[in-house]
Amino acid sequence: MVQYYLPVGMRYATLEERKEFYLSEFNLHTVFEWFGTNQDKVKFAVIIGRHTKIYPEKYKEDASTTIIIDDYKDLEDVKAQIIEFLPEAVYYDRNVYEENDNKVGQELAFDLDPENITCPIHGTLADKMKREQGLSFCELELEMVKKEAVGLYEFLSTRFSEVRAVYSGRGFHLHVFDKHAYQLNIQERADLAGQIKNSGFHIDEWVTSGEMRLIRLPYSLNGLVSRIALPLTKGELESFDAIHDKQCLPKFLSKRPIF
Ligand SMILES: [Zn+2]
Numbered sequence: 001m002v003q004y005y006l007p008v009g010m011r012y013a014t015l016e017e018r019k020e021f022y023l024s025e026f027n028l029h030t031v032f033e034w035f036g037t038n039q040d041k042v043k044f045a046v047i048i049g050r051h052t053k054i055y056p057e058k059y060k061e062d063a064s065t066t067i068i069i070d071d072y073k074d075l076e077d078v079k080a081q082i083i084e085f086l087p088e089a090v091y092y093d094r095n096v097y098e099e100n101d102n103k104v105g106q107e108l109a110f111d112l113d114p115e116n117i118t119c120p121i122h123g124t125l126a127d128k129m130k131r132e133q134g135l136s137f138c139e140l141e142l143e144m145v146k147k148e149a150v151g152l153y154e155f156l157s158t159r160f161s162e163v164r165a166v167y168s169g170r171g172f173h174l175h176v177f178d179k180h181a182y183q184l185n186i187q188e189r190a191d192l193a194g195q196i197k198n199s200g201f202h203i204d205e206w207v208t209s210g211e212m213r214l215i216r217l218p219y220s221l222n223g224l225v226s227r228i229a230l231p232l233t234k235g236e237l238e239s240f241d242a243i244h245d246k247q248c249l250p251k252f253l254s255k256r257p258i259f
Contacts, residue, residue, distance in 0.1 A: 007139040010225040012052045017252040018086045021221045028075040044069040046087035088223035091214040105182035113171040114141035116202040167230045169222025
């Protein structure tokens, strides 16, 4: 496999580092504060080692599958299950369910990834795919995608009042928590996604249309780049520096030289 290039200091987290992070830094209470009243029967999901090929030996067969965590007693139980799998990524399901597992709505979200940006140095996504570097990105692309996230935040703020930004470890997610947005139908979501694409934003339409209902869990570890998925205010987003911002750096990085 071709090693992919990433901004300085971004690298895969080891199993030991994932364990250290989820044991000592990860706080699900903070996650639920972020959710507010929008989610109370959240389904979580993990991917153990699909991209990194780093997984506990006993989960070799399941390393690339998406494992749903919806059977849990309490937050501690969720945390215990995450620590059992030591995943490269943790997600949550944007669908909102009733007691009987009936879907009653879906959070509206937007995903902006740096690899979709056409870079003056590394070219288009197609160029990167040809080199088997479809998940690669550089600091320049990160900065460009951040500017897009600020622009999209402003665009969304003209239509919605509860817009939340999250740095995902690679790019940025914008979540819309307005009650009425949960009730948009598939066509309305597709129309909105199309309109936003036509305005020049490089969003992933699968996420906005709802076909991809999982999204990275805020405050979890992105094990591909060793960064914490971090909620940001509009002001924080504008000046955000993913390479150096201490808030998105897991503690294990400071124990080892960054190269
Ligand atoms: Zn680039």
